[in-house]
Amino acid sequence: MTSSALPLAPETHKVSGTGASAETATGYWPWATPTGITRDPAADGWVRGHDPRTVASGRARAQDPDYPEWLGHVRAAASCKHPIRLAGQIHVNDADGNRMATIDTEDMPDGAIYTPCGNRRASVCPSCAEVYRRDTFHLIKAGLQGDRWGLPPLHEHIAIFLTATAPSFGPVHHRVVKIHAADCRRKDGCTCRASVCHPFGRTCPHGVDLRCGDRHKAADHQLGQPLCLDCYDHVGQVVWNHEAPELWRRTIQQVDRELRRLGRTHGVDLRRRYIKVYEFQVRGVIHYHALIRLDGYNPDCPAAIVPPPAAITRQMFADSVQAAFVKTAYTSAPHPANGDRGWRIAWGDKGLDLKHVNAPGSEVNLAQITGYIAKYVTKSTEVTGLSLRRVDDLSVQVHGDPATHLGRLIRACWDIGEHPDYTRLRRWAHQFGYGGHITTKSRAFSVTLGFIRMQRTIWRRTEGHPHTWDNEQTERVIYELGYQATGWISTGDALLANTAAAQARAWHQAGLDAIADELTARRTPAQPLAA
Template sequence: MAADLIAVVPDQRTTAGPGLRPTSSTGFVGRDESAFHRATDPNVFDWLDHVKAAAGCSHPIRLSGEVATVDRATGQLLSAARTEDMPDGEIYKPCGNRRHAICPSCARTYQRDAYQLLRAGLAGGKGIPASVAGHPAVFVTLTAPSFGTVHNRVVNRHTCGNRRRCDCRAEPCHARRATDPTARPCEHGQASVCWARHEESDPRLGQPLCLDCYDYDAQIVWNHSAPELWRRTSEAIRKRLHARSRQLGLPPVVQVTDSGRVRRVPPVKPSFGKVAEMQRRAVVHYHAIVRLDGVDLDPNAVVPPPAALGVDDLVAAVTHAATVTFTTRPHPARPQGWHIAWGDPAKGFDVRPITADGDITDGKVAGYLAKYATKSTEATGHVSRRLDGEVIDLYANHQGSHPERLIDACWTLGGNRDWQHLRRWAHMLGFGGHFLTKSRRYSTTFRILRDARVIWRRTETGHEYADQPEDDETTLIVGLLTYAGSGWRTTGDALLANTAAAMARERHEVAREEFAAVA
């Protein structure tokens, strides 16, 4: 609970709406910022119920206007509710930010949605047939190559019960014999060895042993090219499986498109669910679920693959595709372009079958990927919004820290007209892709999950803005709302709302643990 409050109260970054003049990042002229003032208000419980949907949000969106319920068939106005009749005269809406460092509450919601989305593609549910549990599926990890030696923590054998609180003894970081030629100091006089057994919280983890030896240009370009490398890899997996189906003599499936065109397509197709993780060395790597599906006459159907194709064929296709490479366009700093490829297969490539009762289960994989879906560059020690020429000097320094040198390389390379897109993603250290993506047929969508949550909230205690129960088939809800501001009105409001939300989450977690213990 304390972590939630610390993240919310000190820095509200409040944006004033109409009629409000901000005096600081946390308050407004003429408003009592005291939590005591709000708590002693006779209508405090009505206010808490009103802000319940956004109570845990760090920077809620405030809206004002009118919400109307209209009959779909006749266009008749059934009911209307004005925000000026509600507490504070505004509606509070969660910001919806997926990044845990920005808004822990909204990130937690996003993480749970991501878990349901990813797990549904392996176990079924949420509109996905339960038969997908029998489809061959693998969990794949693809990492970037080395751009220089960095401090790391390697545990050869884990004896801890919980990896989140791992206290196992790590191996020496970079141990080399004195007679080893690679143990000599680099050309810049920095040591090439490190005998430290780093703890998980050691700030040196991910930092280069020598900042001047590190290839920052290559890492920035690799980060930016990672989505294209993944696209080529997924295409290579698909082609390898199609070639395997032809080798087995499996007949193609004849499909008729909406335009009446007849297509003969291979009888097998892979589906993906992928998450990008930003490592401490500030380079992305991918965790992916690859599921093998069949192809039906209905292009939208999810059916099992032919029995002749199994998990071994899927593993072979993924292993083959991991060798895909390409060369970027030329740059004045590197006329031959940069060679883009995945890391050393012996160190950075891992593919494991997903089973219902083994070490790699659907729940574990979905939880693992959902955890990284809420993270971003904060693991590297850098967090900022999109950068421009006015603020770039605050973050970029070619003689500075590891993140500062990466941003400087991004901005410098982006000075070329053909590489301007690098400057757009300087705040993401060159990476411009999505942190969670999936194939269209893999699973449900975030929108479906969010719509289901909205319906559940409206029907939990009755619809708030209508005089009669909502019927999605006959009524339409129209929000005539305008933006009023961002953030809580006062620090006292933030304190009360987030404290109430934190207590509710704590009770919820205790209830879940008790149910799990009984089961």
């Protein structure tokens, strides 16, 4: 049996209700208790690096006569790292509301229904994060290309991709590669020769020389660390993270004003649609990646998505967006830590990194930008070297170490969050003050993630025949399910389920590759897209 390389079992503590066969293992599972006895792995029956207890529990499950039924039962969550187990009853009614049948989970394998955890973070559950990434990919692709899910073709619409960053809060160690090698595939984290970090500087009031002559590598632990901890404005950074969603809201309102001004100049009406995601920099501050699409306006059908007038060029659109980001700035609520004044909230002074999508001569095309944005939805604070869930009065004493950069950020969130106007800083201290959603978009940019998930549900329940779906059927099935536990009952179950899922993916991918090869042989040259 060949097992998948994906992580198998949950990282959280073992919860009650996981069954009598629940087990622990050393190393990977944090609840394990080492015995202190040194054993011979070969004598104990280690198989391909797996604990003998995992092999034993997996063998016991595989030898069970009901194993095929169990494997089919957990198929929906087979590749999930820590699935949710639900218990209860499912009622089926007829068209008149009369009860026809009742299904109890006690009659099912393991007495529960397995459902994926649905976590978007790859560090928590790689399988569910990949589903989230693919859904986001298709959502963005539909918003740029159209011609699916009720959206019209969008080839004639203008679109720009921008990156908006925070201002500087103090000098940090950084890595800049000005010239990449010809065969360099990764612009981020590549092995090309970097520039000197900080060749020039001065001695700060705290006696620290603000210079660094190193050429940092991509995995250097110094990246993002301040040259002087005492000079760095940790409070200003967490406040900026806290205010970033409001700053974006005001900026997009200013974009609308600039577009109305542009439209009045040319006697047309314009509408903007956008989608954005945030990404953490190694210094612990977020920046936004956004796609903004320009639409026209049809007074006879205001809800219709129509292309912008030909009189509006790409550069006009870009100049309007650029002006909005430059003009937007405000002062936050006052705080005693800043002399009963607020902090100035604005975008970084380095300007926007703005690129046209699918413009003639542009290096940015639809496929590249869609995949580029979608990959960030599975990430969070891991790039900073810290991954927490929540911070409370007890854990802040551990993680708020004043001798470290990240510790000072967490401590700043906790101290500033004592004020009534900044209480959200404490709630989101594990994200250095930022509490916005990973992805936000305009309603008319594309469909929603909920719509895509529903389409997948219909496909699964109709076994690939969505035209047979009847919405009235959902009203006749009543679920009365409650939470039972999290995770697999045993690590052997996790191994078997994950391996079966990996083999199914491999078989499915092999079929797709065969179909793609056949279509490639018959394909005629396609017309290039124009956003």
